[in-house]
Amino acid sequence: MCRWLAYYGDTIPIEALVLLPQHSLIDQSLHSREGATTTNGDGFGIGWYDELGGLPGLYKSIRPAWNDRNLRELAAHISAPLFFAHIRTSTGTAVQETNTHPFRHGRWLFMHNGLVREFPCVRRDLLLAIDSELIPELEGSTDSEVLFLLxxxxxxxxxxxxxxxxxxxxxxxxGERHGVEHPLQMAVATTDGEQIIAVRYSSEGQSRSLYFSTGALALKAQHPNIEEVQGLSDEAHAIVSEPLGDLVEAWKCVPESSIGIVKPGPDEFYEFTPRRPQRRR
Incomplete structure (x- = not known):
């Protein structure tokens, strides 16, 4: 399906995670190890916050991430304390810029790996539940954007x-009203520029992979002789669909049905349980 990463910490070049690691997001676009598909070539997007405040920036393309010179140029010259990056494999909707992630509303960004099963059958009911003031923001045809607006x-x-x-x-x-078995599969991340919230959940309890980086202080203590580890900021946090390298201790697999929060201080994890709205909107 898709692969993504989110970063929060000291300001770093976007290429430090998207391009340079051994198993970077660019490598994952061709050689995903834990995704539903090996190749993720149906477009990509990056979203970032600068230190001046205001709306996050966006760059999206329908080109494969491994074959876009503009992405390499931007990633090498844009530095940010918080950014999202996403590579897409379509689950049936068109390959177009309005369907690429991340999606933006004000200061909020949102990206998704997974699917709403039988989306053409349930799409009308989901759209009717979206607040009427948000409908003008609907630009694409993907289930992911609908999840964000919901x-x-x-x-x-x-x-x-x-x-x-x-x-x-x-x-x-x-989904259940329409007889859809296991309606939802999602590994999502969203942010307002102050914190990152990530969820790993699926109706069948077999969710797409998701990892949080190990605390930099602990990792430095474990590996005093690895230069790349010692160069990490103490406040560096990354959330990824799959690890960016082979250092096992650097990544913690997020348990099924979990929600994690990244902000200054230790990461927070809670059990994630869907809630049925008391009234349909």
Whole structure:
């Protein structure tokens, strides 16, 4: 399906994670080890926050990530304290820029790996639940963008953990009404530029892979002789679909049905349980 990564910490060049690691996102676009598909060539996108505040920047393309010179130029010259990067494999919707991730609303970004099963059958009901004020922002045809707008409808900007649980619960409710088995598969990340929230969940309990980086302080203590490890910022955090290298201790697999939060200080993890909305919107 897709592969993605999110970074929070000291300001670094985007290429430090997207291009340079042994198993970078560019490498994963051709040689994914843990994805549903080996090749992820249906477009890519990056979203980043600068230190001046304001809206996050976006760059999207329908070209394969491994074959875009502009991506390499931008990633080498843009540095940011928080950024998202996503490579796409379509699950049936068109390969077009409006379907590439991340999606943006104000200061919020959102990206997704997974699918809403039987999306053409449930799409109408999901669209009708989106807040009417958000409908003009719907640009593409993918299920991922609909998930984002549903999360916003359920209050993402004010109570993100609750909103994501309500979004997942509503999608499952609609799927069940249409007789869809295992309606939702998602590994999602969203951010307002202050924190990153990531969820690993699927209706069948067999979710797509997701990893959090090990705390930099602990990793430095374990590997005092590895230059790359010693160069990490103490506040460097990464969330990835699959590890960027072979150093096993650098990555922690996120358990099934979990939600994690990255912000200054230790990462936080909680059990993720979808919630059915009391009323349909």
């Amino acid at each position: 999360a916003l409808t359920f209050g993402l900007e004010d109570a993100p953990l609750t909103a994501l649980a309500l979004m997942a619960g509503f999608v499952e409710e609609v």
